[in-house]
Amino acid sequence: MPEIIVPATSANMGPGFDSLGLAVNLYLKVRISKQSDQWIVHHPFDKRVPTDEKNMIVLSALTVDASIQPHEIFVESEIPLARGLGSSSSAIIAGLMLGNELSESINLSKQQILDRAVKIEGHPDNVSPAIFGGIVVGGPDPQKKGNFLTYQIDTPDDYLPIAVIPDRELATSESREVLPTSLDRRKAVRNNAESSLLLAALFKHDWDNAARLLESDQFHEVYRTKLVPELKTVRNLCHSVGIFGSYLSGAGTTVMIIAKKDQADFLLDQLNKTEKLRGCKIKLLEFNLSGANISE
Ligand code: HSE
Secondary structure, three states: OOEEEEEEEEOOOOOOOOOEEEEEEEEEEEEEEEEOOOOEEEOOOOOOOOOOOOOHHHHHHHHHOOOOOOEEEEEEEOOOOOOOOOHHHHHHHHHHHHHHHHOOOOOOOHHHHHHHHHHHHOOHHHHHHHHHOOEEEEEEOOOOOOOEEEEEEOOOOOEEEEEEEOOOOOOHHHHHHOOOOOOOHHHHHHHHHHHHHHHHHHHOOOHHHHHHHOOOOOOOHHHHOOOOOHHHHHHHHHHHOOOOOEEEOOOOOOEEEEEEHHHHHHHHHHHHHOHHHOOOEEEEOOEOOOOOEEEO
């Protein structure tokens, strides 16, 4: 039975709001079982997540080809819902790949899956790394409406992602509501410069400067801090021990730190000892480099 595997992602890397994200080694897995009279989705989530054709995975599959036959599918997931780790993007991509697999007339390329996924999700910063793996920058193709350009960037060998995951959900819609509708020009110019610098540093493998630039967002963190106070706690703790590289992952509530491997155990210990982070899951992760795939 074919199995679709899609990694979790961490979007909004520093000043790359809505455009820059990375894939990590937590996975959504969808096993395609037998054809059925109606869609049956077995999943590990609570009752809010539909088990029929209203499930997001099935809805996405039907956007590829509305004529595909219903199937029974089995979902496993290590990606917590509504925590800024791309759970909805992973579900959308798994659905598009499911539709692609079951359709007799359609055979989408990864690029076409990306364009469709962005159309459903609204922005490319989670879906791009989920499809391609690694660190990916993505944005609209200025000349081709509805198409997205992406560039994959090497991940550093001597750094790894550490996720501080609060025991609290935050819907992206709620987290976007606190953002201002316009941005002061000086802030926009500064964000533009810092985001260009971050990309240059990433492409040059200058991870020391990249880690510092990861803390230079002007678009969202300051407004979302009231929803995710853990960001300040984590960043203050990291700075007190001379570590840079923390940012609010996606719309929250997860805070991500891109830390040097040789500092990771020490940092993990400090994070675990911090009273204000009690209840958070603190996970040492790895970059996922291959992105979504389907195994027969
Ligand atoms: N870039 C998005 C946001 C990620 O910050 O709202 C969450 O989907």
